[in-house]
Amino acid sequence: DAMVIQNPRYQVTQFxxxxxxxxxxxxxxxxxxxxxxxxxxxxxxxxxxYDKDFNNEADTPDNFQSRRPNTSFCFLDIRSPGLGDAAMxxxxxxxxxGGMRYNEQFxxxxxxxxxx
Amino acid sequence: AQSVTQPDIxxxxxEGASLELxxxxxYGATPYLFWYVQSPGQGLQLLLKYFSxxxxxxxxxxxxxxxxxxxxxxxxxxxxxxxxxxxxYFCAGYGGATNKLIFGTGTLLAVQP
Numbered sequence: 001d002a003m004v005i006q007n008p009r010y011q012v013t014q015f016x017x018x019x020x021x022x023x024x025x026x027x028x029x030x031x032x033x034x035x036x037x038x039x040x041x042x043x044x045x046x047x048x049x050y051d052k053d054f055n056n057e058a059d060t061p062d063n064f065q066s067r068r069p070n071t072s073f074c075f076l077d078i079r080s081p082g083l084g085d086a087a088m089x090x091x092x093x094x095x096x097x098g099g100m101r102y103n104e105q106f107x108x109x110x111x112x113x114x115x116x
Numbered sequence: 117a118q119s120v121t122q123p124d125i126x127x128x129x130x131e132g133a134s135l136e137l138x139x140x141x142x143y144g145a146t147p148y149l150f151w152y153v154q155s156p157g158q159g160l161q162l163l164l165k166y167f168s169x170x171x172x173x174x175x176x177x178x179x180x181x182x183x184x185x186x187x188x189x190x191x192x193x194x195x196x197x198x199x200x201x202x203x204x205y206f207c208a209g210y211g212g213a214t215n216k217l218i219f220g221t222g223t224l225l226a227v228q229p
Contacts, residue, residue, distance in 0.1 A: 004159075042206060042219035043160070057216075090159055102148045102167075102210035105217060107159040 003027070004108035006091050012114045013081050021076040021111045023091030030097070032074040033105065034066060035090040043090055049074060050096070078113075086115045118143050120209050122220035129197050130228045137192040137223050139181075143211030149190045150217075151181055152206045160206065166190060177201070202227045 004025045013019040023032065030051050035043035047056045049068045063085070065077040078085055092105040121140045129135055141147050148167050152160040164175025171183040181192045190207060207220040 006159075040222070040224075042221055045216055088157075092160075101215050104150060104162055104165050106162070107152075109159040110157075112157065 004091055004093055004106050006089075006108040006111050008111060009109060010112050010114070012116065013078075014116050015083065016080045019078050019081055019113065021078075021089050021091075021113070023074045023076070023108055024072050025091075025093045025106075025108075026072070027093055027095070027106060028071065029093035029095045029106070030071070031094040032068060033092040033094070034064075034074070034076050035092065036085075037088040037090055037110070039087075046076070081113070081115045083115050086113055088112050118147075118209070118211055118218055120207050120218050120220040122205075122207055122223050124223045125221070126224045126226070128226040128228060131199050132196050135192075135194045135197045135201070135225070137205050137207075137225070139190045139192065139207030139220060140188050141190060141207075141209050141211070142188065143209065145211060146185075147209045147211035149181075149183065149207070149209045151175065151179070151190075151192045152208060153177075154204045154206065154222075156203075163192070163205075197225075197227055199227045199229065201225060 007022045033048040034046045037043040046060045067075045088110045090110045091108040094103045094105045119142045150165045151163040154160050163179045164173050166173050166183045174180050179194050183190050204222045204224050206222045208217050
């Protein structure tokens with residue numbers, strides 16, 4: 001089945017220790033998103049890639065970076081995690097073609113990040 | 117600014133009872149609207165979507181939603197709730213100048229036996 005895969009499902013890191021979260025997709029979608037979701041809150045968009053074009057949200061801290069080496073993979077790097085970065089991180093994909101501005105997003109299962 | 121509002125933070129229903137979760141949007145033009153469900157510790161699963169056309173849309177797991185432009189609403193319904201429906205439900209939409217998916221704050225559904 002085509003899907004969005006996130007690894008690991010659970011990640012524990014220490015305060016200030018860099019961490020990388022991984023997302024891969026078999027949907028061949030051209031747009032990939034990273035969201036942060038804290039407990040009992042809606043997902044908050046951090047950034048997205050439209051093909052190779054990186055789009056950062058204005059309020060995303062510089063501590064968060066992303067890489068998309070190819071269509072299938074996208075990584076979220078947190079350079080110096082703080083206690084406030086503990087959250088669920090969700091990857092999503094979408095297919096935008098032919099001038100489309102909107103389409104449904106498919107979400108992965110998420111990575112739960114704990115910062116000690 | 118575009119927004120999606122879910123007025124109910126928490127709802128409890130009895131198993132077998134009907135369900136309606138409310139969602140209101142504020143977009144000038146016809147929005148693209150979605151309902152997602154999230155079980156604890158999981159990602160979001162798409163239940164249904166409205167882009168245009170028939171205002172009553174059918175989704176997975178027996179859910180349906182009705183788009184009502186006059187009320188700026190897109191309420192989610194299910195005629196008979198199962199215990200496995202207990203989860204958080206998010207209404208979301210696109211519309212207007214931004215191409216960002218705007219989420220409501222979510223409604224947490226509890227199902228009583």
